[in-house]
Amino acid sequence: MSVVISNKPGAKEPEGETILHDLVSKSGFAQVKSIRAGKYLRVTVTAPDPQSAKKLVEKMCNELRIFNPAAHSCEVSIGRVPT
Numbered sequence: 022m023s024v025v026i027s028n029k030p031g032a033k034e035p036e037g038e039t040i041l042h043d044l045v046s047k048s049g050f051a052q053v054k055s056i057r058a059g060k061y062l063r064v065t066v067t068a069p070d071p072q073s074a075k076k077l078v079e080k081m082c083n084e085l086r087i088f089n090p091a092a093h094s095c096e097v098s099i100g101r102v103p104t
Contacts, residue, residue, distance in 0.1 A: 022066060022078045023098045026088045027059035034058065062087075071099045 068074035
């Protein structure tokens with residue numbers, strides 16, 4: 022399973038802004054106009070089927086507050102995740 026946590030559109034993005042202004046722009050990549058940072062989690066679970074696994078990971082993310090729903094979106098994907 023993979024979980025991608027990203028800032029919602031319009032949410033302040035200080036990490037992406039820092040990467041853009043302090044690293045990318047100063048290194049001569051003026052064509053890059055914006056960068057948005059996020060988090061990627063690779064989760065391995067035991068479940069009877071892929072849909073059950075997805076529901077379990079979604080429940081975990083919501084109940085444990087792994088992300089802030091007011092500022093972030095969280096997308097859980099089924100499938101083999103590259104290592």
